[in-house]
Amino acid sequence: MRNILKTLFIIEKTDRKNIFACLIVALCIIGMVVFANATELGNPIKEKSSESLPVKVALNKFQIVDASEYGDGSDIYKNIVKQYYTYPKQRMALKTEQPALFIETAIVLTELRKQAFEMDDYELIAGNLPSKIENEMDSSYYKYLKEHNLDLSFGSLSFYPFLAFLFSVVGSFWFILICIYSSNIMIDDFRHISLIKGYPIAFSQYVLAKCMTSIGIVFIFIIELIVCSLPLIYFNGLGQASYPVAVFNGEVTIYPIYKYIAISIVYMICLAVFAILLSVILNVILKNVYLTIFVQIIFVVIPILFPGLIKLIPFNPFNYVNFPSVLNGDSLNLAAPVTLNSYAGLIYLCISIVLLMAIIKWFLSTGKLQKI
């Protein structure tokens, strides 16, 4: 086993594709760092300034009437008016950099929106307001900040928040990336069968060794993600690793950033193993790189095209391949709302990995394939 690992390692080390992939990943991350720095990503003064416009437009959908407490306007109209008049206060808090006031107004806003969800005619203005789950996450985030007397940062993203942002962006297409990367994992072996036949080793062990080297490269990618964002420490400082992130996990909870990053990394590793094993099986069955990619993408796309299926088959691991959206609670905004739990997703993924391994061990190593 050690010998085959060594051989594969030497092969992979000099493979043009791997060097190229590592370079691309590094370039993309550095590009994102520069982008985040240049556009002042995460700076609330820039990002919150235009938030009041949709509310102003929502206001236009109603006839103008008396919006005081006993006035004859409808409840939802009064609510929107109140929201509209909270925004100037929030903007002022941002401009004068008063975090406490900002958090207070933010909480008032989320409370008002929360009330609006229960009122009649809410559908009329639903498009102009954030969705229920977004609001709930905002609400618990700001409440947490207030309870623990944490300061809101008015600058752009520092290192730890940027990492959380980076993992949520990369995570959403991580599975597809690994699928494409690993799509030819076994194809070369089929082209040079005589070479492989020389290895004095069983097929399942050979596959295991191949997967392990691929996963080694995936680890390099993940390390690259962290290393390449280090320049941000120089630009914007380290930030707090224990700063809260609102996460949906069956219910809205608050994670510190390090926990969010840890969960993302665990998810990414599981997804990578899953993708690589799937590629092995599809390679052996289809013997074509592109067909492998197409089949994998179809698996990913089907729950997106037919959201009803998610409710029908909650244990389908492909529901969880876009884990940042699972952690955002996006599945609650679907036409058929469904609660996806990120821990359950991890368990389903692990079960599928075990299943795939069993398939490789017992089915693929028999018959014709034994020969390679």
Place this chain on the structure above:
Amino acid sequence: MWAYFKWEFRQFFTNKKNIAVYVILLFLALYFAFKVAPIYEPIEKVDVAEMEARFTTRDDFIKSVGNKTNVHPAVGYALAIFPQWNELDKARIEAIANKDYLKYVEATAEWYKYSDAIIVNSGQLFYNPLYYTYGNDFGHADGHYGYGYTGSRFTGYAEGNPEFSLELFEERTALQTLQRLLNNYLPIVLFISCIFLSVDIVLKDRRNPSLLKGFPIADWKRLCMKGLIAFIGSVMSFIPLCVGFVIIGLQNGFGDFSLPVPIYSYIEKTFTNMSMGTFILKNALFISVWILFFIAIILLLSLIVKAEFINLFVSLIVIAAEWLYSNRGMGAFTDIQRYPTSYVQVGQIISGYKNYIYESLHLTYQNGLIIVGSCTLIMMVFTLIVSQSKRFKLIA
């Protein structure tokens, strides 16, 4: 030559990957026709309730303050603009109730022009609220474009007098759906399928070299044949998409080729109409040039680099590049018209939408054809030169 063509042709259409591409396109077309197209909700739809609500509110307002003197300037302004607006709304409501579509079309065209003229520079009046979605900073600009577009479209209906139907007004007929998609992601779908179809057209030969060495034909002739077949194959990817077109046509009517398609002119800041036939022909020509461009890239890279992975990566980067640098209004201070990648969204170039969002004068159809076409020619010449060299043989 002919025998080689037939041989390549058969290989192309029996390739498992290519069949899969066609099947996926067919699936997408069916999915679109059955699931996406029926739930399309245009912002500018024929909504009598909305018109009535607007009409009664303003009517009440005019009746209650209309005969008062000494009013606030804002009220005075409202009193000046509302009566004509209401007249148009009233005409629309009545025409729809009587099913007098010609009158509806005329009143609607007027209504959009009048509304746009008043709203565009006003800080208090807004376009249809659906333009101002949560998180969209350009709702007002989008609304201005949308109103101008719809106004021009209805003017075209009034002049052209096609067969009226509600589907026509809401752009649901098959040809109009095609036009909407050309302004949207259809070109990109076609380009991606072209890339997947032709990505291995040269490199597949390296697997069985001894078989192909027997053909007594020069390398550059082979490349020409391969390019031709890739082009035919990519154009054929229309066929599975046509299934979706026919289904939508049977559901909502096909529309006809003389329907107006509004084209935005950046210089005059107004819309003019082009006929549907011309619009689709122009798109077809531009898309063909782009397909040749991708095939030329793939042939050249296959000769020089000899890795399918690179073929795929570079051509997909060409498609995606625009998203990396695009920013609304950037045309005013950068030369985006010089990059061929700015022209990937073919329909948006022809309809002038790109001019509008980039605020650039130069992103035109002619410039696009010249730039993309000359890039293609340069790459083709390059490929021919390289294929003469002994170093870059087709088969190792």
